[in-house]
Amino acid sequence: MDTQQNTALKRALAEVPGPLPTSGVIHIVIPHTDRFTVVGNHLAQHPDLSCTAIGIAVRIQSLPQGVEVSIKALAAHCREGEKRIATGLRELEDFGYLQRVRDRLPSGRVITRTVFCNQPTALLRPRSPSVAPAPPPAPAQTVTPAPAAEQPLPAELPELREPSGTPAPEAPAPLPVRPPLPQAPPFVPLPPSLPLVPPPTAPKPPPRPLPRPSEPTPELDREATAFLSDLHRHAPRFMLTEDDVRQLVPGVAAWLERAAHPDAMRHALTDDPPVPLRRPALLLRHRLTELLPPAPPGVRERAALARRPRVAVTPFQTCDGCDRAFRSPTPGHCRDCREDRAYRTEAARIAA
Incomplete structure (x- = not known):
């Protein structure tokens, strides 16, 4: 008893003419009199555009000319985030509905104009000049021509009359002349500010591969597996299968x-x-690839240094004569002490 029932919709449903379908949607069409926008089925039922892109296109088409339609301006009035709006705008650009044109003002300032076309396929074919329909000719009275025996004689012959004295039948009225058709206006080319939109035939680049560690180790594999297996505890939407984790x-x-x-x-x-969120594994794969952080400074240098062959370093020794530090593989005397001892030995030998 506490649930409010919408009886107005049931009354409108009862007034729908014809038999109702047993399945599928039932349309209750109420004509708009103000504040409405005409949207073509080529956009509303586009097979390759996402529902987000179609909704953004309908919103842009309903806005008056001159309103800002940047990513931040649309995000301020929509529930979608800036990333989803940016993705939808890129889809509209790929299919020709939206185009950003750089233009230079007379002052020298360069601005970006956003051009939206509600039917881009019409720009791909030449525009046919609009010909005003010719007004229908006025109904003229149909006159059946007289037989050859009853045709009027030339003017120089005397007028013939019936024996009873009645005048001869008058000449038939001339047939009405159809007015000439109005000439079609000359063909007007498209303005240069709206270039033709090329069809979306360019192939999309293949997706980037999933990043991998430069030196895979069992420790990294265990930490990554534990991280993915425990992810649903912090974000319940990201429940992954065993194949997704692998x-x-x-x-x-x-x-x-x-x-x-x-x-x-x-x-x-x-x-x-x-x-x-329909496929959390694909979203994680995309973000792992696109949001990969840079390597910390020094990791590559330390790895290259570790692969470099090591050079033996001569240790320091303490001189037995003067306690001076010097490099030598074995303990003993420094160079000065060795030279001094050699000089004294040579002097003693000469003196002897």
Whole structure:
């Protein structure tokens, strides 16, 4: 008894003419009289555009000319985040509905103009000049020509009359002349500010591969597996299967190798997910690839130094004569003490 029933919709449903379908949607069409926008089915039922891109296109089409439609301006009035809006705008650009044109003002300032076309396929074919329909000719009375025996004689012959004295039949009225058709206006080309939109035939680049650690180790593999297996405890939407964990382990190991903290990784990979989240593994793979942090300074240099062959270093020794430090593989005397001892020995030999 506490549930409010919408009886107005049931009354409107009862007034729908014809038999109602047993399944599928039933349309109750109420004509708009103000504040409405005409949207073509080529956009509303586009097979390759996402629902987010179609909604953004309808919103832009309903705005008056001159309103800002940047990512931040749309995010301020929509529930979607800036990332989803940016993705939707890129989809509209790929299919020709949206185009950003750089223009230079007379003052020298360069600005970006956002051009939206509600039917881009119409720009790909030449515009046919609009010909005003010719007004229908006025209904003229149909006159049946007289037989050859009853045709009027030339003017120079005397007028013939019936024996009873009645005048001869008058000549038939001339047939009405159809007015000439109005000439079509000359063909007007498209303005140069709206270039033709090329069809979306350019192939999309292949997706980037999942990052991998430069030196995979069993410790990195265990930490990455534990991180992915425990992810659903912090973000319940990211419930992964065993195959998903096995495929995403190299990407998480690459993050851990670059000294990424697990809490920072968890926030970067799970914050602001799309609604609804249908395939969390694909979202994690995309973010692991696109948001890979840079390597900390010194890691590559230390790795190259570790692979460099080591050079034997001569240790320091203390001189037995003067206690001076010098490099030598074995203990003994420094160079000065050795030279002094050699000089004294030579002097003693000469004196003897």
